[in-house]
Amino acid sequence: MNRTERRRRRLLELITAGEEDVDVLAAAVEVSASTIRRDLAALAEDGRITRTYGGAVPARPLAEHPLTTREALHRAAKAEIAERALDLVEDGDSLLLDAGSTVAAFGRLLVGRRVRVVTGNMALVAPLIQAGIEVTVLGGVVRPLSMGVVGPLAEAVLRRLTVDKAFLGADGVVAGRGLCEARPEQSALKELMMAQAARVVVLADASKLGMAGQPCWAPLPGAWTLVTDAQATDEQIRPFLRTAGVAVLRGPRST
Structure with missing residues (x-):
């Protein structure tokens, strides 16, 4: 860049x-x-x-792309983020996995780990169950664009659960403001996900940092972790590091 x-x-x-x-x-x-x-x-x-x-x-909100299209975008960066995020997973963890292609890339790497998963990411349900992982599926309406559930049924189930760590994606993430999404039901569910987790982790490639292409927002908690790829510049990262309580992991997974 x-x-x-x-x-x-x-x-x-x-x-x-x-x-x-x-x-x-x-x-x-x-x-x-x-x-x-x-x-x-x-x-x-x-x-x-x-x-x-x-x-x-x-500008006015950007058009949403279907999951199959988004999976092809920034594929290497998403794989790098998924690998890096594995450093945050411990055996025995209960994990809440959001919808979206970056979280899906991370979820597929959980095969072989001793964890429990709560998710409305329909693209992950079958692979995780087939891998022998205990999965709790959130109810609700499935959005075909993201293959994720939203709505009052999903929120009702989630209010009855707590998890160790929530891994979230977003259309954009802005330091001091939060996560942006296209629809209010998406941002409402993300906000509840963050409230039900002891630790919040946001998975976002460099193209999403500082970007606000959608009109609906989920505020971030006082303490959370951003996992991004090596293409994220110091200038992009700086606003997050200036925000109290925010940790940033950038680049390939540590060895």
Whole structure:
């Protein structure tokens, strides 16, 4: 990733956090206002922001892609994150697994581990059961795009359970703000997942850090862990490290 793209990613983070003014954005990334205007024009052309008088705001929500499409995106990064996240799993753990392709990649690596799993990720249910892992399936309505369950039935089951660790994905994750999703029922379920877990782990590749392409939010707890891939830059990671209670694991699994 070159310097211009790193700067534009930082601008997206600032705009997502609510900053709109060109002069303030210029001071934050230490470039001229004219450079910021060119950056904003490029970001608007890409559909990542909407220009306003004197600044910019986040663009309208991005279109959701089906699970099969998302599984093909950033495949190497997701595999790296899944391997790294295994460092957080101990024998005997009870694990809550969210929907999504990155969590699915992690879940498939649990074969052979002595754990118990609670999940609404329908893509994982059969493989985990066939591997001999005890699985509790959340009820609810299945979203075909994600193959994950949502709704009051899923929430009712989840309120009766607690787990050691919850592993969550998201369409985007913003330091100090939370996880973004396309639908309010998704963000509501994620918020409840975090409340029912002793430890919260978010699995997100570099493309999702600081990104807010969807309108619905699940606030993060005071303490949580981000697992990302080696392509995540120091600039992307810095806002998370500045947030009290946040631990970051980046890059290949430790040996």
